[in-house]
Amino acid sequence: MKPGSDSFDVAIVGAGVSGANIARRLSAYELDVVLVEKEADVSFGTSKANSGIVHGGFHHNKKYLKARLELQGAMMFDRLKAELDFPFERCGIVVAAMHEDEMRPIEQLYMQGVENGVIGIEMCSRERMLELEPKLSEDCVGGLYAPGGGIVEPYRFVFSLVENAQKNGVRLMTGFAVESAKREGERWTVKAADGRSIKARYVVNAAGLFADEVSRAFGAEDFAIHARKGEYYLLDRMTKCKPARVVFPVPTSVSKGMLVIPTVEGTVLIGPTATAVQDKTDLATTREELDTILKSARNMIPSVSETDVITSFAGLRPFMEEDFYIEPSKKAPAFIQVAGIQSPGLTASPAIGEYVKDLLKKEGLKLVEKADWDPFVRKVPRAKDLSPYELDELVKKDPAYGEIVCRCERVTEAEIVEAIRRGHVTLDGIKYFTRAQMGRCQGGFCTYKILKIIMRETGMGWDEITKRGEGSSVLRGEL
Amino acid sequence: MKEMRFDAAVVGGGAAGMAAALEFAARGLTCAVIEREEQLGGILMQCIHNGFGLIEFNEELSGPEFAERFEEKVRKTAITPLCSTTVIEMEVEGEEKVLSCVSSGLGVIRLRAKAVVLAMGCRERNRGNIRIPGSRPAGVYTAGLAQRLVNIEGYVPGKDVVIIGSGDIGLIMARRMSWVGCKVHAVVEILPYPSGLTRNIVQCLNDFGIPLYLSHLTTNIYGKDRVEGVEITPIENGALMLEKSFKIPCDTVLLSVGLVPENELSKNMGIEINPMTNGPYVDACLMTNIPGVFACGNVLHVHDLVDFVVEEARRAGAFAAEWLAGKRGGKEVRVKAGPNVRYVSPSKVAPARDNKLYLRTLVVKNDAVLEVKLNNKIVRQVKKSHVQPSEMITLTLGQAELEAAASAPDSVLEISIQ
Numbered sequence: 001m002k003p004g005s006d007s008f009d010v011a012i013v014g015a016g017v018s019g020a021n022i023a024r025r026l027s028a029y030e031l032d033v034v035l036v037e038k039e040a041d042v043s044f045g046t047s048k049a050n051s052g053i054v055h056g057g058f059h060h061n062k063k064y065l066k067a068r069l070e071l072q073g074a075m076m077f078d079r080l081k082a083e084l085d086f087p088f089e090r091c092g093i094v095v096a097a098m099h100e101d102e103m104r105p106i107e108q109l110y111m112q113g114v115e116n117g118v119i120g121i122e123m124c125s126r127e128r129m130l131e132l133e134p135k136l137s138e139d140c141v142g143g144l145y146a147p148g149g150g151i152v153e154p155y156r157f158v159f160s161l162v163e164n165a166q167k168n169g170v171r172l173m174t175g176f177a178v179e180s181a182k183r184e185g186e187r188w189t190v191k192a193a194d195g196r197s198i199k200a201r202y203v204v205n206a207a208g209l210f211a212d213e214v215s216r217a218f219g220a221e222d223f224a225i226h227a228r229k230g231e232y233y234l235l236d237r238m239t240k241c242k243p244a245r246v247v248f249p250v251p252t253s254v255s256k257g258m259l260v261i262p263t264v265e266g267t268v269l270i271g272p273t274a275t276a277v278q279d280k281t282d283l284a285t286t287r288e289e290l291d292t293i294l295k296s297a298r299n300m301i302p303s304v305s306e307t308d309v310i311t312s313f314a315g316l317r318p319f320m321e322e323d324f325y326i327e328p329s330k331k332a333p334a335f336i337q338v339a340g341i342q343s344p345g346l347t348a349s350p351a352i353g354e355y356v357k358d359l360l361k362k363e364g365l366k367l368v369e370k371a372d373w374d375p376f377v378r379k380v381p382r383a384k385d386l387s388p389y390e391l392d393e394l395v396k397k398d399p400a401y402g403e404i405v406c407r408c409e410r411v412t413e414a415e416i417v418e419a420i421r422r423g424h425v426t427l428d429g430i431k432y433f434t435r436a437q438m439g440r441c442q443g444g445f446c447t448y449k450i451l452k453i454i455m456r457e458t459g460m461g462w463d464e465i466t467k468r469g470e471g472s473s474v475l476r477g478e479l
Numbered sequence: 480m481k482e483m484r485f486d487a488a489v490v491g492g493g494a495a496g497m498a499a500a501l502e503f504a505a506r507g508l509t510c511a512v513i514e515r516e517e518q519l520g521g522i523l524m525q526c527i528h529n530g531f532g533l534i535e536f537n538e539e540l541s542g543p544e545f546a547e548r549f550e551e552k553v554r555k556t557a558i559t560p561l562c563s564t565t566v567i568e569m570e571v572e573g574e575e576k577v578l579s580c581v582s583s584g585l586g587v588i589r590l591r592a593k594a595v596v597l598a599m600g601c602r603e604r605n606r607g608n609i610r611i612p613g614s615r616p617a618g619v620y621t622a623g624l625a626q627r628l629v630n631i632e633g634y635v636p637g638k639d640v641v642i643i644g645s646g647d648i649g650l651i652m653a654r655r656m657s658w659v660g661c662k663v664h665a666v667v668e669i670l671p672y673p674s675g676l677t678r679n680i681v682q683c684l685n686d687f688g689i690p691l692y693l694s695h696l697t698t699n700i701y702g703k704d705r706v707e708g709v710e711i712t713p714i715e716n717g718a719l720m721l722e723k724s725f726k727i728p729c730d731t732v733l734l735s736v737g738l739v740p741e742n743e744l745s746k747n748m749g750i751e752i753n754p755m756t757n758g759p760y761v762d763a764c765l766m767t768n769i770p771g772v773f774a775c776g777n778v779l780h781v782h783d784l785v786d787f788v789v790e791e792a793r794r795a796g797a798f799a800a801e802w803l804a805g806k807r808g809g810k811e812v813r814v815k816a817g818p819n820v821r822y823v824s825p826s827k828v829a830p831a832r833d834n835k836l837y838l839r840t841l842v843v844k845n846d847a848v849l850e851v852k853l854n855n856k857i858v859r860q861v862k863k864s865h866v867q868p869s870e871m872i873t874l875t876l877g878q879a880e881l882e883a884a885a886s887a888p889d890s891v892l893e894i895s896i897q
Contacts, residue, residue, distance in 0.1 A: 234607070238743060281703055284614040311607030313615060388568065388579045392480045392587035402583030404515065404565040408743075413583075427617075440743075442605040444621040448632055462634055467617035471704030474617050475628070476730065477635030479659060 008032045008171070010360065011190060011200035013178055013214050015042035017154060018341050019206035020161035021353030026360075027168035028375075030368040034198055035162065035170055036190070038177035038210075040469025041429040043158035045208050047346070048432060049283070049315025050230070051261055051272060052154045053246055055344040056093040056146030058113030058121060059256060066324045069348035069355060071116055074148065076350040083375040084160035086153060087264035092245040093149030094124070094133050096140050096300050102250040106144050109251075113146065120147040135243045135301045149246060151264045154346055155432035163422060164377045168370065172423075173198070175469065178207070181218045183333060188218070202334045202365055204356060209280045209318045211339035220332035223325070225339060227280045227316040230272025231289045233297075236440050237266040239308040241301050249300060256343060258296040260304065265409075265435060270297040270304060272315065283314045310440050317342045324348070326355060328363055336360065380418050384410040384435075405453070406446040408439025416450060420457045428468040430454075451475070481588045485509045485559070486803055488578055488592035490566050490744070493521020494785045495776025495792040496598035497549040502796025504556035508803060511559040511590060513566055513580055519553065520546030521600055522623070523785065525630045528651055530678070534786035545785060564588075569595070569748040571769060594771045594799045597745055597759070598792060601738040601777040603648070606700075609736050611643070613700035616707070622648040622735040626655065635659055637731025641709050642666045643697050647675040647783070649735020654683035656733075664727050666691045667711055672843050674737070674869050676783060697732075698724060706730050738781045748772070755822040756780040763811050763829040764798035765791070773799045780824045780837065783871045787837065794835065812884045817852070817895030819844075821868065828892060830881035836874045840896050843867040848897045851876065853883055854890050866896060 010026055012019045015037035023035040039045065054074050060067035081088040097106050106123070113121040122128075122145040129143045130136055166172055177193040181203070191197045207214040212225040235241065242262050249257035255274040263269050273289045290312055297304040320340035329335040336359055338352065345352075361367050383391055383401060395402040400414035411434045419433035427443075430436060430450055437443030437450070451474065454465055466472045487503045489496045492514030503510035512519065523531070526542030533539060536548065553560065564582040571577075578590040603621040618637055620628075626648060628634045640656050642649045645668040653663045666684060671694045673680050684691050692711060696719060699710035709732060712724040740758040742750070750759045751768045758779040759767040766773050775795035776788045811827040814836070821839045828834040840847075847866045851859040851874070858880040866872065874894070884890035 238746060282614075284699070284701075285612045287610075287612045287698065290610060290612065306610070309607050309610060311605070312610065312612075383581075388581075388587045388589070389480060391567075391581060395581065395583060395586040399583035402581050402586060403563070404567075404581065407515065407565065410567065441602045442607055444603050444605055444624050447620070447624055448627050451634075452632070468704070472617040473705060474636070475634045476637045477659075479629065479633040479635065 006198045007187070008034045008198060008200040009365065010202045010204065011036060011188070011198055012204045012206055014206040014208055015158070015162060015172065016045050016047040016206065016208050017043070017158050017346050017349040018338050018352050019204070020158045020165070021349045022204055022206060022338070022356045023165040023170045024161045025353035025357045027165040027170045028370060028373045030370055033165070033170045034173060034200065035165065036173045036176040036178065036192070036198070038175070040174055040426050040466065041424055042162045042172070042174070043155040043432065044428070044468060046316060046318060047158050048155045049232070049313055050154055050317070050346060051259060051269065052152050052263060053261065053346070054088070054090070054150040054152055055347040056113070056121070056149035057116050057118040058109045058144065058146055059251060059344070061112060062116050064323045065326065066344060066348060067116065069324065069351040070344040072354070073348040073351035077150065077152065080350060084157070084164055084377050085379045086156040086160045088150060088152040088157070089264050090148055090150035091262065092145065092147045093248060094129060094245050095144040095248040095250060096129060096136055097143050097250055098137070098139055098141065098299060100141055103142055105250050106142065110144055113144070118146055118148065121145070133243050133245055133247060135241060135303060136247065137300055137302050140300070151246060151261060152346070153264050159424070159433055160377050164375065167377065168373055178214050178217055188334070202336070202360055202363065204336045204338055206338040208341070209316055211318065211337070215337065215339070218329070218332045218335050220329040220335050221337065223320055223339070225318045225320050227277050228319055228342070229275045229277045229282065229314050229316055231285045231293060231312065231314045232269055232271030233290065233293055233312050234310045235268040235270065235308040236310050239268050239305070241303040241305065241308070242268045243301060247300055249296065258293055260297050260301050267310070270294070277316070280316060283316065285312045285314050311442055326352065326359070328359060334363060336363070380415060382415060383412045405449045406434070406436035406439065408441050409435040411436040413453060416453050417457055420454060425454060425458055425460070426466050426468050427474060481585055482591065483511065483588055484591045485511045486592065487594040487596065487799060488513065488576070488590055489596045489598055490578070491521065491598035491600055491778070492519040492560060492562065493598065493600050493776065494523055494546065494549065495600070495778070495788050496521070496596070497553050498789040498792035499596040499598055499775055499796035499799070500558050501549070501552055501556065502793055502800055504558050506800045508800060509557065511561055511592070512553070513564050513578065513590070514560065514562045515565040517563050519550045519560055519562065525627045526651070527630045528655070531785050534784070535789055549789070566744060569744055571748070576771065594773065594803050596795055596799055597767070597772065597774040597778050598776045599741045599744065599778045601740045601781055603734070604737040604739055606734060611697050611700055614702055616700070616702035616705050618702065618706035618730055619700065619732045620734070622646070622652045622733045625652055625733050629655055629659060635661065637661065637706070639664060639729040640731045640733060641727050641729045642733045642735060644668060644734060644736035645673040645675050645680070645691060646735035646737060647679050649733060650675045650679040650683040652733055652735070653689050654687060657687045657689070663687070663689045664729055665689070665711070667695050667697055668693050669696050669714065670694070672867060676869065700732060701726070706732055738777065740778045740781065742778060745774070753822070753826065755816070756824060758824070761825045762808060763825055763827045763834060764802070764808050765795040765825055766798065766802065771802060780822065782837070783869070787871065787873070790835070791837070810885060812881065812890045812892050815891055815893045817893040819896035820894055823894050828876060828881060830884040831878060833875055833877045836876065836894070838872050838874065838894060839868055840866045840872065841868060842896065844896065849874065850895050850897050851880070852893045852895070853881065854887060856883070
């Protein structure tokens, strides 16, 4: 394909974790692929605000596609981490029963896990649970342990996937909100709200919360995606309540419940709630729900303290029915639906990439492997992870590693510059890439420094800098 | 990695750090001041309003002017200022403390010192700390960040402003934002009384006709991309009056909801922290639980005035210098915060000499009496026409009052407000 051409073999709508995995998978073939995203950066929807968990494979029955993809996807993370340099760790998952009545569902989860072929899954006595997780409440009566479960930084995962896809020729178009689509001969013409348009032979609808709207724009199936809000608290890395493993309560019929999660980066996340909301852009947190989270978390780990709270946030999970909806449209030609990707979507996402690649093949897309496909991204050294000796060596090569910009998460100017050079030019984009502004001061000390670095590196004016894209301008005037 | 060696290292080059360092220099001791910003002065550099130095210099200076006077003194001594340098780790190695510091010019330095003075200051509490619900749009900033943007960087963060919390920085910023042509619609305070100094209420709010809502809680922040407004709810008899909630449209929310001493470095070194102040526990010589490590200024407890900060820092520097000279503290008496007192700093006094104490009340009270008891016996009573939590109280206790403690074991000094 000629650079700048607007005609592609495959267009993927939505650069969340599903779209990113599909794009990266397709980048291994001799195809012209475009990934379009309505937000200012990738991973700015559901993929940025979730529990960041690679699930243990025992929550869902194998009769569901989501369970099969979860099991397959979970196995793919080790290799992906080695290739794509994102934070991931198999710390294990425990499900804590706090009452004798909860031991029956634990047993059912265990049986389901065994049936699903989960390696190392274990029914635990109270003593075993307290040994696995000493921070647990003394009231714990027993539980389940899945050693293969893990934690991942979801936005970094998406950033790496997209970066690697781009390295292998995939074109990314952000700020591209699909408005209409028309099939002309063997091609779709897809128009964005801002007037841009692209052509593609195949289209994959991975539009998350808005997959219903995108489906209608293509004249495909008419379905409704509902949003379920999950609110979270983030706790300081100095907290005393940090568990060694992800701690789940016994699930209910609608949700896996509120968890205590030791994040890969050392902080602790508690939540989420699960509330159906009408407005699919409603990311507001509420006083009542946040109180519920603290109570629920303390029930399992009593040392959870509200004085450790750094911030709260909410994410919206799309749901349409019990299972994922991944299949070629029966109404629109060459249009693949990847919708209703709720939990365990993040875990399943690498397998979704694989699955959609196969669907496209069945639909007639010719897949020829690229001889020069490069599965790796260039690693960014992180000052936080280095010993003083290693940091010293690095500063000699790049003095910007000696400028600490974000003191709370120890992020250097070099890392901020790297984020900007990789296309993350909003405050939130830089936050997700580097962790600057994500620590205990929440940007109180470093925001002005980051603003100056953005202006210097990109040539943007003060009035062009946003928190997360159009409308979210950071500054309103100059003296 | 480079190695450096000093008698003393001061972490932080603000008012406290400079004042402490000057004490070492005055006694001929070698000393480094490690400062992460490009210049010495700390947060004073963005405080371009006046009101600094009334006690210290008997005149009203701006923040940068106050800092400059100390910086000039520092430059005339042999003190080594290490600016644009961040301490990333502190350890104890035998008799020495080792500070790993990083800068772009020198890389990582292993700085060894026999004594260390902690003077890192504090940070602002943020939205998450006080759990304001609502959306997370652009336009929510701490007052200190806004102050930096306006006073140093030359940018205006927003035009229609609501300030949450009536801390001093918030009040100062209410006036500053008004001066740059913004409309400040309200200052909202959860408590029934202001958190800032009375003079700031008068000069920064009343003089500009900015309404102050006391006993009001911010119950929501609206806006998808940029702030569109806040919801304010009155508190009556301790209960939220949700039916009386109202909305104030604005594009900017500034938070002035308290300061927290920044002690993560200290905690990682093993220093014990007092949960009442969030600063280290210190003895009568302002020394932490690690011998040879001292603390002063806002990293020890949050002060109202920089004049108090430098006073305390000078003592910390002098005590540290004495410690380096081999002097070890004598008998000390535990200090207890009694009824209506939130904390007293330091938490010990030495009966053999004068002790300067700083304390904060828990209550607002007119015609109060500050009462000092030693082993349940009143040794001092001070009449106070008015006390409130936002105004720090100073007190000096001397040998005369404390001598009874010199003989009695397990003595306790209790300070209360009656």
